[in-house]
Amino acid sequence: MSQISEEYLNKVLSKVASLCGFEKWTYERETFENIAQNYFGVIIPFVLNGEKHGANESLRIVFKLAPNDERYRDGRPISACIIDYQTTRISSPAYDVLYLIITSTxxxxxxxxxxxxxxxxxxxxxxILSEAQMPLELYSRSMFDEDLKTVAPACTIIANTAIWLSSGLQQEGHVRSKIVLETDKQWTEAVQTYKNRISSIVDDLTSYGYFTHMK
Incomplete structure (x- = not known):
């Protein structure tokens, strides 16, 4: 498969830079150390550097190519995403799935x-492990279930912060809620909704055996 052309890359980045309001911009192509795990296709990361209102900003973006798909053999990316590295960490997969469930359901x-x-x-x-030709015993179901118990407290703490913000209750400080509560009634209702959600999360995780000491 031909590599993505510089001409095409510049066209795409020009649109991204325009949408971001960059007055001047450059980009740097990067590489991932471990390509073996990118079994679903070829991915090309790069940094888009731009100037906006006199301040310098940087975006980390990744293009994904599909070398085994005839539709994309001309090097066009099938998707792109922006990566926020400040939220990345080394952790168990159980953390992400548990956090997603308790904050989204x-x-x-x-x-x-x-x-x-x-x-x-x-x-x-x-x-995914099978398609990547990685050993299935690398991470067993029993390990996953045990990790859910381990990460439950951390998930609850972070979920508490996220739900507090999303409920509109953080009206001051550097990071504020996007929702603006204008009346006492709105504030009271938001507080009650927040309490109900957090209480139900703790109750549910306790019922799963993750907080056995709280029974």
């Missing part, structure tokens, strides 16, 4: 589908 949905969601996630995870 209601207690009623969790009571009905929680274990099914975990089954779907882990089945998909095993399929």
């Amino acid at each position: 209601s207690s009623q949905l969790r009571k009905q589908y929680y274990h099914q969601l975990l089954d779907i996630y882990f089945t998909t995870f095993k399929n």
Whole structure:
């Protein structure tokens, strides 16, 4: 497969820079150290540096190519994403899936589908390992289940902060809620909603055996 052309890359980056309001811009192509895990295609990361209102800004963007798909053999990327490295970390896969579930679902949905969601996630995870030709015993279901107990406290703490912000309750400080509560009634309702969500998360995680000491 031909590599993505500089001409095409410049056209795409020009649009990104324009949308970002960059007055001047340059880019630097990067590489990933471990390409073996990128079994789903060829990915090309780069940094877009620009100037906006006299200040310098940088975006880290990744193009994904599909070398085994005839539709993209001319080097056109099939997708692109912006990476925020300040949120990256070395952690168990259990952290991401548990955090996603407790912040994106209601207690009623969790009571009905929680274990099914975990089954779907882990089945998909095993399929990914298989497609990447990695040993399935690398991360077993028992390890995953044990990790869920380990990461539950951290997930709850971070979820508490995220839900507090998304509820509109952080009105002061460097990081503020996007929602502006203008009346006492709105504030009271937001506080109650926040309390109910956090309480249900703690209750549910306790029922799963993650907070056994709280029973």
